[in-house]
Each structure stands twice: as structure tokens, then as C-alpha cells.
Amino acid sequence: MAEAARNTTEEELRALHAVVDATRLLVLTVDENGSVQSANRAFERATDFGRERWRRPIWELAALPNERALLRAAFSPLREQELPHALLFHLRTARAWRVVDWDVSVIHDERRAPTVVLAGLDQTERQEAEQQLRASDALQRVILDRLPAVVWSTDTELRITFGAGGGLSALGLAMNQLATLGTSMYAYLHTNDSTHPVIAAHLRALTGELAPYELRWMDRLYHGRVEPLRDAQSRVVGCIGIALDVTDQVGAAKALEESEARLQRLMDADVIGIAFWDAGGRLTEANHAFLSLLGFSRDDLRQRAPSWQELTPPEYRAADERAGAEMDATGKCAPYEKEYIAKSGEPVPVLIGAARIDHGKDGSRASVAFVLDQREQIRLRASRDRLLIEEQRARLETELANARLLLLVAGSKQLSRSMRVEEVLSALADVVVPALADWSCVVHRGAGDEPLIACAHGDPNKRELLHRLHGFVPDPNAPEGPARVFRSGEPALYADIGAEQLAPSGPGFSLVGTRDPEPLHLIREIGMRSLLCVPVRDRGRVDAVLMLVSANDPRRYDRQDVVLAQDLADRAAVSLEKARLLSEAIESVRARDDFLAVAAHELRTPLTSLVLQIQMLERTLAADRPEVDAARRGVSAAEKQARRLSLLIDRLLDVARLAGNRLAIHVEEFDLAAMLRDVVSAYAPELQRAGCSPRLAAPERAVGRWDRLRIEQVLTNLLANARKFGEGRPIEVTLDATPTRVRIGIRDHGIGVSREDQARIFGRFERAVSVRHFGGLGLGLYISVQIVRAHGGSLRIESSPGAGSLFIIDLPRTPELAMNVDRRAPAGVQAPPPPLSRN
Amino acid sequence: MDLFEPPSDAHHALAADGEIFVWRVRRDVVIDKVSGTLSLPLATCLTDFFEHILEPGLVFEVFADLERLTRYTHEAREHISHFALQHLAFVGANHFLISSKIVALGLSSFKQDIGGERVRFYTERSSFLQSYYDTLASPLRERGR
Numbered sequence: 001m002a003e004a005a006r007n008t009t010e011e012e013l014r015a016l017h018a019v020v021d022a023t024r025l026l027v028l029t030v031d032e033n034g035s036v037q038s039a040n041r042a043f044e045r046a047t048d049f050g051r052e053r054w055r056r057p058i059w060e061l062a063a064l065p066n067e068r069a070l071l072r073a074a075f076s077p078l079r080e081q082e083l084p085h086a087l088l089f090h091l092r093t094a095r096a097w098r099v100v101d102w103d104v105s106v107i108h109d110e111r112r113a114p115t116v117v118l119a120g121l122d123q124t125e126r127q128e129a130e131q132q133l134r135a136s137d138a139l140q141r142v143i144l145d146r147l148p149a150v151v152w153s154t155d156t157e158l159r160i161t162f163g164a165g166g167g168l169s170a171l172g173l174a175m176n177q178l179a180t181l182g183t184s185m186y187a188y189l190h191t192n193d194s195t196h197p198v199i200a201a202h203l204r205a206l207t208g209e210l211a212p213y214e215l216r217w218m219d220r221l222y223h224g225r226v227e228p229l230r231d232a233q234s235r236v237v238g239c240i241g242i243a244l245d246v247t248d249q250v251g252a253a254k255a256l257e258e259s260e261a262r263l264q265r266l267m268d269a270d271v272i273g274i275a276f277w278d279a280g281g282r283l284t285e286a287n288h289a290f291l292s293l294l295g296f297s298r299d300d301l302r303q304r305a306p307s308w309q310e311l312t313p314p315e316y317r318a319a320d321e322r323a324g325a326e327m328d329a330t331g332k333c334a335p336y337e338k339e340y341i342a343k344s345g346e347p348v349p350v351l352i353g354a355a356r357i358d359h360g361k362d363g364s365r366a367s368v369a370f371v372l373d374q375r376e377q378i379r380l381r382a383s384r385d386r387l388l389i390e391e392q393r394a395r396l397e398t399e400l401a402n403a404r405l406l407l408l409v410a411g412s413k414q415l416s417r418s419m420r421v422e423e424v425l426s427a428l429a430d431v432v433v434p435a436l437a438d439w440s441c442v443v444h445r446g447a448g449d450e451p452l453i454a455c456a457h458g459d460p461n462k463r464e465l466l467h468r469l470h471g472f473v474p475d476p477n478a479p480e481g482p483a484r485v486f487r488s489g490e491p492a493l494y495a496d497i498g499a500e501q502l503a504p505s506g507p508g509f510s511l512v513g514t515r516d517p518e519p520l521h522l523i524r525e526i527g528m529r530s531l532l533c534v535p536v537r538d539r540g541r542v543d544a545v546l547m548l549v550s551a552n553d554p555r556r557y558d559r560q561d562v563v564l565a566q567d568l569a570d571r572a573a574v575s576l577e578k579a580r581l582l583s584e585a586i587e588s589v590r591a592r593d594d595f596l597a598v599a600a601h602e603l604r605t606p607l608t609s610l611v612l613q614i615q616m617l618e619r620t621l622a623a624d625r626p627e628v629d630a631a632r633r634g635v636s637a638a639e640k641q642a643r644r645l646s647l648l649i650d651r652l653l654d655v656a657r658l659a660g661n662r663l664a665i666h667v668e669e670f671d672l673a674a675m676l677r678d679v680v681s682a683y684a685p686e687l688q689r690a691g692c693s694p695r696l697a698a699p700e701r702a703v704g705r706w707d708r709l710r711i712e713q714v715l716t717n718l719l720a721n722a723r724k725f726g727e728g729r730p731i732e733v734t735l736d737a738t739p740t741r742v743r744i745g746i747r748d749h750g751i752g753v754s755r756e757d758q759a760r761i762f763g764r765f766e767r768a769v770s771v772r773h774f775g776g777l778g779l780g781l782y783i784s785v786q787i788v789r790a791h792g793g794s795l796r797i798e799s800s801p802g803a804g805s806l807f808i809i810d811l812p813r814t815p816e817l818a819m820n821v822d823r824r825a826p827a828g829v830q831a832p833p834p835p836l837s838r839n
Numbered sequence: 840m841d842l843f844e845p846p847s848d849a850h851h852a853l854a855a856d857g858e859i860f861v862w863r864v865r866r867d868v869v870i871d872k873v874s875g876t877l878s879l880p881l882a883t884c885l886t887d888f889f890e891h892i893l894e895p896g897l898v899f900e901v902f903a904d905l906e907r908l909t910r911y912t913h914e915a916r917e918h919i920s921h922f923a924l925q926h927l928a929f930v931g932a933n934h935f936l937i938s939s940k941i942v943a944l945g946l947s948s949f950k951q952d953i954g955g956e957r958v959r960f961y962t963e964r965s966s967f968l969q970s971y972y973d974t975l976a977s978p979l980r981e982r983g984r
Contacts, residue, residue, distance in 0.1 A: 396910065396941070399910070399911075399912070399913055399941070399945075400941060400944060402913060403941075403944035403945055403947070403948060404944065406947075406948040406951070407944065407947050407948065407951075410947070410948065410951035413951075414951070430955060431947075431951075433947075433960065434935075434937065434943040434946060434947060434950075434960040435943055435944045435946075435947030435948075436943075436947075438960070438962050458958075458959060458960030458961070459959065459960060459961050459962070459963070459966050460959050460970065461966045461969055461970060462966065527962075527963075551962055551963075552938075552962040552963060555940050555943075555962075
């Protein structure tokens with residue numbers, strides 16, 4: 001029986017354990033010492049604790065220190081009477097805490113020993129759910145408060161029952177403090193008008209409709225919508241409304257619309273090229289201005305949209321890429337200059353600015369470019385640059401012209417101060433340094449065989465070398481250099497002279513006219529990299545040559561230098577002429593003084609003789625018995641002296657007439673051969689007395705038209721001249737005639753005339769010999785040459801000292817009478833130029 | 840070492856198209872070095888320098904390294920000529936090292952203005968330096984002493 005009862009109890013106990021294990025409640029039993037005695041499966045599942053971990057004091061299962069202290073105080077020792085019926089603590093588990101709400105009960109066994117039974121409900125999920133719910137509510141509130149909208153609800157009387165949303169602040173209402181809760185919408189809107197858009201919308205919502213409206217309220221624009229609020233039975237119990245503040249959106253949309261309109265107008269206006277590029281860099285759209293700039297049509301674009309790379313020359317791609325990077329960073333790029341390649345292949349310069357306008361799905365962005373045609377600007381810029389360059393060039397030219405003018409003025413001033421030929425040459429050499437030359441040299445023919453040379457050098461250390469060069473006289477036959485200028489009368493420019501040209505074995509001779517190593521060495525020392533020689537002309541003859549020398553790089557002479565140097569040389573020529581005229585004037589005065597002395601002597605001689613004859617005649621006639629023969633001889637002698645005086649006076653008158661250009665020529669036809677025979681015959685006794693037997697060789701006749709008396713005067717002058725200078729030796733007279741001309745030669749074998757004197761013996765009052773040894777006025781040749789020239793002929797001399805002289809008269813048979821005699825020209829002959837060299 | 844390298848305390852002027860340095864190497868010897876274009880500001884810099892160092896009786900010898908001078912302006916040339924003529928008693932020899940034809944033209948005018956005996960021109964640096972050494976080897980030039 002007892003066995004059966006025991007079996008029954010055990011079965012009941014197993015069933016009870018099974019129930020305890022099956023429950024979701026966490027069940028623990030704790031003994032009187034506070035140690036956990038048993039735990040059900042739910043506890044083990046919740047904690048992942050096995051027996052070895054939960055068999056411990058109950059307070060050690062609490063997670064938080066204060067909970068552990070509380071449990072320990074209650075269970076150790078067990079204060080049964082003070083135990084609470086419910087406990088809540090955080091249960092430690094193998095993974096995390098669990099919040100468990102425990103029911104506490106105490107049972108006693110047969111020995112009255114207490115056992116505390118704790119049955120706990122795991123509240124963890126519930127608490128988390130509650131927290132999530134609270135968070136969700138808060139989130140909803142936050143979202144509502146962040147919305148630029150107002151959400152509200154009303155009851156059927158349009159009393160506001162709820163309000164939320166960020167739009168409240170725009171309405172001057174704090175969130176969650178809708179003072180209007182319970183207030184009627186009529187009162188809030190201060191209206192009783194049922195047609196007010198908000199009121200009307202609510203009234204329509206109460207009828208079950210959805211009612212949108214638009215309202216401008218407190219300077220803001222709202223788009224609202226009111227719907228019916230229904231209960232579980234779908235009955236309308238009020239309204240629910242939402243209003244969005246669309247002020248900014250509408251403004252932005254309007255601005256966008258206006259911007260698009262402006263862009264469209266800009267595109268249509270075609271004042272600027274506008275092009276749209278897709279994210280891949282292909283041209284998708286462009287206005288007419290852009291297309292026409294590059295020569296494309298819309299059809300071209302439709303058929304195949306070109307890429308920016310195809311339209312851009314390689315040298316501008318880097319600039320485009322930099323602009324792209326700038327747009328990626330800032331959305332736009334600063335305008336820059338580039339070129340496009342037109343359809344024709346021509347480069348088109350443009351100014352371009354661009355901006356990103358859109359996001360592509362792949363994150364890349366399309367862009368719009370604004371393109372300004374720069375061709376005209378480039379042309380203008382190039383034109384401006386050209387003008388600038390031209391202006392600078394003009395300024396430089398003006399400066400140069402000014403400097404050249406100053407040089408010419410200064411040169412003229414310096415030259416004009418020079419009264420002597422040597423001074424002119426020296427001034428000319430000096431004035432060109434350094435403006436035109438590093439050093440210069442002027443070579444003048446000089447008065448005799450000796451040329452005059454003047455040099456100048458800007459560098460004092462080189463002047464000594466230049467002075468040493470003075471003694472060197474260049475060969476006048478050198479093919480180039482100053483010798484050539486003397487011969488040709490034209491400037492000679494040697495822009496670039498190599499060192500080899502001045503080497504002793506080189507072709508330096510052609511330039512400087514010497515093969516002598518010393519002057520060549522000196523010239524190399526002084527330097528000669530460029531040489532310019534210009535003539536200094538006087539009356540068509542090259543009197544001097546100005547040599548300009550550039551010693552070093554980089555000066556090289558050019559045509560402009562030739563012009564300037566020639567100008568200076570011409571001014572020097574004027575000064576030289578002035579110096580020459582001054583010299584001639586001085587010489588003329590000297591000659592005139594000589595003449596006056598000679599004339600006084602020449603006139604006094606026959607005059608004295610005449611006076612003596614008259615006195616003698618007077619004495620003869622005063623005698624008691626005058627001798628007729630003696631008187632006749634006296635008269636004859638007096639007449640002879642008077643005639644001689646008359647001749648002298650005639651010659652002086654001729655000179656005066658010539659000086660006044662009043663020499664009268666009366667032509668008539670006569671036989672010159674016959675006249676020559678008569679003159680030689682008439683003069684023969686006088687010639688013979690001087691030991692000069694005349695020999696005449698002439699054709700039978702030589703008829704022409706001349707002034708008989710004047711030609712006779714010339715022949716007599718020349719015969720008298722021959723007698724005077726060829727005394728004791730024969731005189732040959734010849735006449736050669738052609739159908740148009742005649743030539744008379746009168747040769748003596750006397751002292752002859754030097755070449756130097758030949759040039760001047762035909763001048764007024766000039767003579768080649770001293771007055772003391774050879775009398776006469778020195779006018780015979782001067783008058784003769786003027787008479788011959790008046791007939792259109794010439795008179796010249798061929799002579800050398802000690803070898804006699806040959807005077808040659810050349811006359812046309814029917815002369816063109818030329819009375820315009822050059823009074824300054826000293827001679828009817830042009831002597832060959834004197835040599836530059838002594839050689 | 841370049842004797843004509845300006846010292847750090849040289850009087851100096853810089854214009855858009857030219858530069859000048861002026862300094863004194865002895866009481867009576869002055870160096871100036873000009874490059875580019877000699878315009879009025881540079882010319883004024885030069886004359887300003889002299890304004891402050893003129894002493895009664897002292898005669899200056901000036902060495903102008905103009906090898907890198909390519910142009911000058913009319914105003915600058917006139918300014919310097921005018922100054923030189925105003926202070927002719929202080930002007931000794933002026934040595935110019937030149938390489939430009941244009942500058943040579945301008946200096947020719949200067950030479951005509953102040954007299955050829957006061958002006959020397961060089962196209963070789965070695966000769967220019969020779970004159971410089973000769974000048975430094977010579978005693979100080981003062982009138983009346």
C-alpha cells in the first residue's frame with residue numbers, strides 16, 4: 001500500500017517536473033541559505049547555464065551590483081517574512097543580461113524547512129519593444145517636426161484636435177504647443193466665410209471628398225489637401241489635413257523657368273555659341289552660332305555627334321582637361337582661350353567658359369559650354385600688336401632720324417668752323433666717331449703729289465696705332481677700297497671683312513692698297529670688321545674719300561649708313577669748296593698784288609721811256625736849229641712806247657671785259673692758213689732776234705668762221721710766249737684741218753711747265769715763272785684761253801720741265817659761239833688727277 | 840671677378856625696359872652700368888647720384904659700361920647732356936663702352952654737346968679696362984691743387 005502510495009507520489013512528482021520544465025516561465029528553487037537548488041529548462045535555455053553554473057547563491061545570478069546586494073540581504077540569511085512577492089532584476093546569462101520579473105513564494109517541507117520558489121517571466125523582449133515603440137513615436141514626431149508642412153486633424157465641428165509639423169513655426173506656433181487645439185478653424189482663420197479655401201476644403205472633406213487648395217498665408221504659399229477622417233466603421237468623424245509650404249519651391253521653379261527662358265533666348269539670339277556635351281564628351285546640342293562657327297549643320301550633328309577631342313587640336317586638350325577637372329571640383333570653370341577645329345579643318349580661336357549641368361546615372365556629368373568667337377579679337381589683337389611694333393619702330397626711327405639729324409647739324413657746324421682744307425678733313429674724320437665709326441680716315445688728293453690724310457679714333461688706346469698708320473699711303477691702283485672710290489666716284493661698302501682678308505698673304509691689298517705687312521698688321525690691331533668709303537666731291541671730281549671703319553662686332557654698315565655718310569661727305573665737300581675758295585681768294589689777292597706790281601713795272605717802263613722820248617723831243621725842238629731826223633726818231637720811239645702802253649691797257653681791258661662777261665666776238669669767214677702765215681711772217685723778225693727760227697707747216701687753205709682779230713691776238717700771244725720761254729731754240733708752228741675742225745700747234749723747246757703749274761697757268765694773273773726772270777702781266781694765256789673757249793674750242797698744253805711746251809688750239813670751223821665763259825674756271829684743260837702715291 | 844659688377848650698395852634704378860647701377864670706386868672715379876633702354880627715370884637716377892657727390896674742385900672721370908644698352912630716349916639724352924653742360928667744371932673724361940649703333944649715334948650728340956676732348960669711346964672691353972686701370976693708377980684729379 002505504502003509502496004503504491006510511494007509510486008503514485010513519484011509519478012506525480014515526475015509529472016510536476018515535466019510541467020515545470022514545459023512552462024515558458026523561468027523557475028528556480030532556493031534553499032534557506034539562498035543557494036539555488038533547482039532550475040527548469042526554460043531557465044537553462046534563457047541563460048545557457050548548466051547545473052554547475054546555476055547551482056550557486058541566488059544573488060550571484062543578478063547582473064547589477066545593487067541587485068546583488070539586495071538579494072543577498074534578503075536571502076542570507078533568509079528573511080522569510082521580509083521577502084517581497086515580486087522581484088525584478090537583471091539575470092546574468094552566458095550571452096547578455098535578461099530582464100526577468102519574478103514571482104516569489106515560500107513553501108515548507110515536512111521538516112518546516114523553507115524553500116523559496118521563484119517563477120520569472122522574461123521581460124527583455126517586451127521592454128525592448130516598448131523602447132522601440134517610444135523611439136518610433138519620437139521619430140515620428142521628429143519627422144513631422146522636420147517636415148516643411150503642417151499636419152492637423154479636426155472634428156466634424158472643425159475644431160482642431162491635433163497639430164504637428166515643421167510648418168508650424170512658419171505660422172508662428174511652437175511645436176506641440178498648438179494653442180489652437182480645440183479652437184475652431186473659423187476662429188483660427190478669423191473668418192466665417194465658408195468659401196474661404198481652407199474652410200471650403202474642410203467642408204468638402206466632411207462630405208467624404210479629398211479637397212486640395214492653395215493658400216497664401218503670412219507671406220508664404222501653401223499647397224494643402226484635406227481628407228475625411230473616418231472611424232472603424234468608416235464614418236466621417238472629422239478631417240485630416242496637410243499643408244506644404246511651397247514658397248521656396250515655387251520661387252525656385254519660377255527662377256528655373258526664367259533661367260531656362262533666358263538660356264533659350266540666349267541660344268536663339270546666337271550672339272554666343274552654346275553647346276551641350278553629354279557625360280561621354282559628345283556634342284548633343286548646340287545653337288546656330290556654335291554650329292556656324294565650326295561650319296557644322298544640324299544634319300551633321302544628327303548623323304554623327306563629334307566628341308570634344310575630335311574638335312580640339314592636340315595642343316589644347318590639356319587645357320580642356322584642366323577645365324574639366326575644375327568643373328568636377330567647383331561645378332564650373334574660369335573662361336580660357338582655346339581653338340576648335342572647324343569642319344573645314346581650319347583652326348577657330350575661341351574664348352570658352354563651361355559648367356556642369358547634370359548628374360548621369362554613372363556619376364559622370366554633362367556640361368554646357370559658352371563659346372565666343374575670338375577670330376576678330378585675334379585679328380584685332382594681331383593688328384594692335386602690329387601697330388604697337390610699328391609704333392615702336394617708328395619711335396625708334398624717329399629717334400634715329402633725330403640723332404642723324406643732330407649728327408648732320410653738329411657735323412655741319414664743326415665743318416663750317418673749319419677754314420682750311422686740313423681742318424675740314426680733321427673735322428670730318430672726328431665728327432663720324434662714334435656715331436658712324438669706331439675709327440675713320442679721310443684721304444685727300446692734296447695740292448701736289450702728297451695726299452693729305454686725317455684720322456680719328458674714339459678709343460684713346462688705339463690712337464697711337466692710328467697715328468703710325470699715317471705714314472702709309474695706299475696704292476691708287478688698288479682694285480677696291482678708297483682707290484676704287486677715287487676712280488669711280490661712287491661709295492664702296494664692305495659690310496663684312498674677314499680676318500683672312502687682312503692677312504699679309506690675303507687679299508687685303510685689294511681693300512687697303514698695300515701688301516706691306518706693317519700697315520696690314522696695324523690695321524688688324526686697330527680692327528676692321530666693316531668698311532664704308534664715300535667720295536667727297538668738288539665740281540664733279542672726287543677730291544677726297546671718307547673711310548668709316550667698324551672695328552668690332554656687331555656694327556655692320558648698310559645702305560642707310562651709306563646715305564648718312566654720303567650726306568656728311570657732301571657737307572664736307574661744301575666746306576672743302578669754301579676752304580678752297582678761301583684759299584683761292586687769298587691766292588688771287590696775292591696774284592693781284594703781284595700783277596699790280598708787274599703792271600706798275602710794265603706800264604712804268606714804256607711810260608718812262610715815253611716821257612724820256614718826249615723830253616728829248618722837247619729838247620730837240622727847243623734847240624735853235626732842231627734836227628728833223630732826230631725829232632722824227634723821237635716821235636717814232638714815242639709812238640712805239642705809246643702803242644706798247646696801248647697794248648698793255650687793251651689787255652687789261654680785255655681782262656675786265658672777261659670778268660664782266662662782255663668779251664665781244666665778231667665772226668667772219670677767212671682763211672686761217674693764210675692768217676697763220678701772215679702772223680708768223682710778221683713776227684718772224686722778232687723771233688729771229690730771240691734766236692727762235694720759226695718753222696711753219698700748214699695746208700694751203702683752212703677756211704672757217706672766226707673772229708679774225710681775236711684769233712690773231714691768240715696766235716701772237718702764243719708766239720710771244722714761245723719766244724719768251726724758248727729763247728735760242730726753234731719754234732714749230734703746225735696747222736691741221738679736217739672738214740669740221742682745225743688744230744694749231746705751237747711748240748717751243750724751252751724750260752717747259754711742270755704738271756702742277758700746267759693747271760694754273762691759264763688763270764688770271766698766273767705765271768709759272770718768277771716775275772724777275774720773265775716779265776709780263778701773266779694775262780696772255782688767260783685771255784687766249786677765254787677767246788678760244790668763246791669760239792667753242794679749247795686750248796691745252798703738253799709739257800714737262802726742261803722738255804719745252806706744246807700749246808694746242810682746237811677750234812671748230814663754224815663755232816657755236818659761247819659767250820657764257822666760266823669766269824672761275826682757271827683753265828681750258830682738264831689735267832689728269834695727280835697720283836695718290838709718290839711711286 | 841667682374842670689376843664692373845655693381846656692389847650691393849650701388850645707386851640703382853629699374854624701369855620697365857631698362858636698369859642702371861651707379862657707384863663710386865674712388866672720390867673722383869664713378870662707374871655706371873646700364874642695360875636695356877636708357878629712359879628718363881634711369882637718366883635721372885644717374886644725375887641724382889652726381890648731384891650728391893659733386894664737390895668744388897673735384898673733377899670726375901666716369902666709366903660707363905653700356906655694352907648691354909640697346910637704346911636710349913631723346914629725353915634721357917637731353918637730360919644727361921643738360922646736366923653735364925650745367926656742371927662742366929666737374930666733368931673730366933667720360934669713357935663709354937658701347938656695342939649698339941643706336942647708342943653710338945646718341946653718344947655722338949653728347950660728344951658734340953660737351954666737347955670731343957671729354958669723351959672716349961670703346962668697343963673693346965679690354966681697352967676700356969686698360970683705361971680704367973690707368974685712371975685708378977693716376978692721382979686724384981682736383982682743380983687748383
